[in-house]
Every structure is written in C-alpha cells, then in structure tokens.
Amino acid sequence: MFSLTSSFLVSAIFLLFPAAIPACPTIPDLASYNNTALPDPFTFADGSKVVTLADWACRRAEISTLLQLDELGVLPDDPESMVATFSGTTLNITVTDGGKSISFAPTITFPKTGTAPFPALIAMGGISIPSPAGVAIINFNNEQMANQDSSPASRGVGLFFNLYGSDASAGAMIAWAWAVRRIMDALEQTPATRINTARVGVSGCSRNGKGALVAGAFEPRLVLTIPEESGSGGTDSWRISDFILASGISTQTASEIVQENVWLGTAFDQFANTSVDALPFDHHLLGAMVAPRGLFVIDNVGYYMASVVMRFRGSDSFLRIDWLGPFSSFGAMVSARAAWTAMQASDSFGISQAANHSHCAFPASQQTQLNAFINKFLFDEAGDTGVVETAGNYTFTVPDAQWAPWSVPTLV
Numbered sequence: 001m002f003s004l005t006s007s008f009l010v011s012a013i014f015l016l017f018p019a020a021i022p023a024c025p026t027i028p029d030l031a032s033y034n035n036t037a038l039p040d041p042f043t044f045a046d047g048s049k050v051v052t053l054a055d056w057a058c059r060r061a062e063i064s065t066l067l068q069l070d071e072l073g074v075l076p077d078d079p080e081s082m083v084a085t086f087s088g089t090t091l092n093i094t095v096t097d098g099g100k101s102i103s104f105a106p107t108i109t110f111p112k113t114g115t116a117p118f119p120a121l122i123a124m125g126g127i128s129i130p131s132p133a134g135v136a137i138i139n140f141n142n143e144q145m146a147n148q149d150s151s152p153a154s155r156g157v158g159l160f161f162n163l164y165g166s167d168a169s170a171g172a173m174i175a176w177a178w179a180v181r182r183i184m185d186a187l188e189q190t191p192a193t194r195i196n197t198a199r200v201g202v203s204g205c206s207r208n209g210k211g212a213l214v215a216g217a218f219e220p221r222l223v224l225t226i227p228e229e230s231g232s233g234g235t236d237s238w239r240i241s242d243f244i245l246a247s248g249i250s251t252q253t254a255s256e257i258v259q260e261n262v263w264l265g266t267a268f269d270q271f272a273n274t275s276v277d278a279l280p281f282d283h284h285l286l287g288a289m290v291a292p293r294g295l296f297v298i299d300n301v302g303y304y305m306a307s308v309v310m311r312f313r314g315s316d317s318f319l320r321i322d323w324l325g326p327f328s329s330f331g332a333m334v335s336a337r338a339a340w341t342a343m344q345a346s347d348s349f350g351i352s353q354a355a356n357h358s359h360c361a362f363p364a365s366q367q368t369q370l371n372a373f374i375n376k377f378l379f380d381e382a383g384d385t386g387v388v389e390t391a392g393n394y395t396f397t398v399p400d401a402q403w404a405p406w407s408v409p410t411l412v
Contacts, residue, residue: 024058027065030280038237038282038335040406042342045280053343053411063285064218070279073170073265075178075218079163084186086193091138093186095163102159104144106183108193109137116194119378120187121226122180124204124212128228128360129298130367132374136195140183142204142211146175148261155262171264173214173233180215184222199223199378201294205360209298210234210263217289224294224377226370229360231324232257233264235297235351237283237332238276240403241325251325284404287336292345294377294385297333298366301326301392302356326353326392331403334388334396338408341398347386348377355391 025044041059042050045066050059068074079097086092089110094103111118114134121127122138131137142148147157156166160175180202187197201224204212209230216225227234232241232252241253254272258264271279287295303324333351340349350373354363362370372383398404 024061027062030066033280034275034277035280036239036277037405038239038284038332038403039280041285041288041335041339042406042409049409050411051409056339056343056411060289063281063289066281067217067286068174068265069267070271070281071171071264071268072174072214073168073267075170075174076164078181078185082182082185082189084189086190091183091186091190091193093182095182097163100163102163104141104159104179106141107139108195109139110194111135117191117196118194119199120195120201121224121378122183122200122202122215122222124176124180124202124215125208127203128205128208129203129226129362129370132371132378135374135378138183138195138200140176140179142172142176142179142208145179146172148172148207148263152262155266169266171262171266171268173211173263174218174265176211177215177218180222181219184219197221199380201226201378203228205229206231207233207261207263213286213290216293216295217286220293222293224296224373225290226296226298226373228298228362229300229303229324230297231329233283234329235283235287235299235333236325236328237335237403238271238279239282240328240331242276244322244325244328250321250323251328252323282332284332284335287333288339291336291339292343292348294348294373295336295340295350296370296373296385297329297351298362298370299326299329299351299353299390300324300357300359301353301390303359326390327394329353330390330392330394331396331400335398335400335404337388338398338404341408342411344410347384350385350387351389352387353390353392353394 025046027045079095081096083094089108091106111134118136120136146160147154187195202212202215203226205228209227210233213227213234238254244251254276258272337349340346352366352369372385375381376383376385
C-alpha cells in the first residue's frame with residue numbers, strides 16, 4: 001500500500017531523534033506557493049519555526065512528504081512479507097505484497113583484507129569510486145528494479161512496477177530507494193552475509209548518483225551517502241540551474257530532465273513545465289534529509305558531453321555548456337549543510353568539486369577526502385571530514401541574499 005504516513009517516516013524520526021516528539025504541524029494548501037529563493041529548512045510549510053531537534057524530525061518528515069507528493073512519487077509502506085537467503089556471493093530477496101511477488105538478487109564482492117562482519121557500500125548500478133580496502137561492495141542492478149532508458153516509454157517498467165502497478169506515479173529513483181530499503185532489511189535478516197548492518201553506505205555516479213542521494217535521504221539506516229557527479233535531479237538546485245541557463249550557460253534543468261528520462265514522478269511535470277519557484281522545496285532539502293548522518297558530495301567542474309555540444313551547436317558558434325551545473329550543486333549543498341551546522345554535526349558533511357575530468361572517472365585529488373569519510377563512517381575512525389572545496393572558485397555562504405536569505409538556528 002502507498003501511504004504518506006507510512007511507518008518508515010515514524011521509524012526514521014525515532015532512529016535519528018529518540019527523544020519524545022510532539023505532534024507535527026499540518027501541511028497547509030500550497031497551491032499558491034511561490035519563492036524564487038531556496039525554501040528555508042528551518043521554517044515549516046505553515047510558517048512556524050524549527051527550534052529544537054524534535055522540530056527538525058517533524059520538518060524532515062514534512063520535507064519527505066512534499067518531495068514524494070510533488071517530485072519523486074510515493075514510497076510504498078514496508079511490504080507484507082520479505083524472505084532473504086544468502087548463497088555464495090548472492091543475496092536472494094523475495095518480496096510479497098498485495099498478492100504479488102518479485103525477486104531480485106544483489107551480489108556481494110567481499111574485500112581481500114579486513115575482518116568480518118564487514119562494512120559495506122551499496123553500489124547503485126555498480127561501483128564508480130575506487131573500492132575501499134576492507135569494505136564489501138553490494139552490487140545493486142537498479143535498472144532491473146525500475147527502467148531508466150532515456151525514453152518516456154520506460155516509465156512504469158521494472159520489478160517495482162510489477163509489484164505495485166505499471167501505472168504508479170512513482171519515478172525510477174523512489175523505486176530504487178525502496179529497493180535499497182529491502183536490501184537493508186535482507187542484510188539484517190541474513191547474518192550469513194557477514195555484513196555489519198550498522199556500517200552500510202550507498203554510492204553511485206551520474207544518474208546513479210541521483211539515485212544514491214534519494215536512497216540516502218529516505219533510508220535512515222545508511223550511515224554514509226556518496227553521490228558522485230549527480231547534477232540535476234541529484235545535488236543541484238532546480239532554481240539555481242534555471243538561473244544558470246537564463247544566464248547563457250546551458251545546463252540540465254527541470255524542463256529538460258522531464259523530457260529526457262523517467263527518474264522523477266509524474267506530478268513533477270507541472271512544476272518543470274511552468275515554474276520550479278512553485279515547489280515548496282528544492283534539493284538542498286533533499287540533501288538535508290541525510291543530516292546528521294554522513295554525506296560526501298563528489299562533483300566535476302566544467303564537464304560537458306559531446307552530444308550536448310552537438311545539440312546546441314550553431315552554424316558558426318557554440319553555446320557555453322556546463323551540463324552538470326557545479327555552481328548549482330555547490331549552492332544547494334552549502335545550503336543543505338545548514339542542517340548539519342544546526343545540529344552541531346558539520347564535520348559529517350563534505351562537498352568536493354574537482355577540476356574538469358571524464359565523467360565518473362574518479363580523480364586521485366579526491367582520494368584523501370574519500371578515505372576520510374570511509375574511515376569515519378564505515379570504520380568509526382577519526383578523520384578530517386568537514387570539507388567544503390571547489391575548483392570552480394565559487395563563493396557561497398549561508399545566509400545568502402539571493403538564494404538562502406535565512407539564518408541557521410542551533411537545534412537542541
């Protein structure tokens with residue numbers, strides 16, 4: 001069943017903030033909402049303020065609901081039953097709900113060093129960062145769960161939709177997040193996997209980086225989220241990306257992305273095709289849902305695709321292209337960092353934007369930073385993880401008069 005009051009929201013709140021939680025504010029009618037700036041993380045949709053950690057738990061649940069309603073599609077409740085078995089390197093998962101069943105089988109690549117139970121990374125569509133020593137890699141074929149072909153015809157295709165209906169309004173990314181939740185359930189059910197379920201992260205690059213961020217936001221058992229070069233639909237801001245395009249730099253925007261792929265739910269089309277200013281959120285709030293857990297954003301400054309160059313080529317000139325929108329990502333994620341700052345956990349957030357290189361080709365210059373996050377969150381070791389660094393020479397701080405005209409409270 002689909003429900004926005006599902007148990008996962010309640011369990012997420014109490015996992016992160018076990019203190020007593022008051023009744024959360026009711027979300028008002030937002031049909032006339034309009035805001036050219038990034039919405040304030042610390043103001044509820046009804047205008048009341050977030051002043052405590054318990055308030056933040058309610059605000060996080062509100063952000064989750066709004067993202068599901070207006071962008072991603074609804075994440076189903078936990079299924080009626082799930083059976084997991086482990087054989088060799090294969091984790092066999094069978095899920096049953098509403099009289100239907102599906103099965104999928106992530107594989108685990110165990111490290112050559114270290115001691116079981118191993119920390120692990122769920123690799124969305126395969127691993128793109130260097131495999132960390134001593135860490136198991138759980139290879140998840142997300143395309144099998146929800147198709148991501150660059151065609152509207154791929155909407156509703158995949159195991160998730162076999163279970164919940166091909167006419168479901170959910171986009172591919174929320175289906176992938178649902179599957180990551182099932183992988184975590186399966187790991188907890190099968191100690192034979194020799195995985196330390198308290199030390200599991202998720203990573204992916206490009207479209208899979210978008211999926212990794214959504215999975216990290218919606219699965220509170222993940223201790224580390226590493227989206228790599230995820231661009232629009234990932235760490236970028238819809239509003240800032242539109243601003244970049246209007247400034248004469250071609251970058252992927254909401255109106256383009258809904259024509260290209262089915263990563264997002266059908267409800268998002270109305271905003272993408274009119275104005276993203278009507279969204280009561282932006283992706284700084286998607287990132288903020290990860291707080292105070294570990295988030296390490298890996299970006300690529302100046303990247304463009306040859307196919308995009310050809311698409312915008314004129315008879316005797318070229319349009320300037322920065323397809324991944326690194327300034328959009330930087331502005332959004334520095335704004336997201338406010339959630340960690342408010343919880344006195346800013347050393348659990350990092351963004352590193354390296355100079356232009358081939359897409360998803362992890363540069364050696366970011367290895368030390370990656371190691372620090374892996375060591376801290378997967379091995380519980382001390383490390384310097386509070387990095388905010390860009391090769392794009394961008395400057396962005398909160399408050400920012402144009403994009404983040406709000407202050408950061410100290411939540412207790």
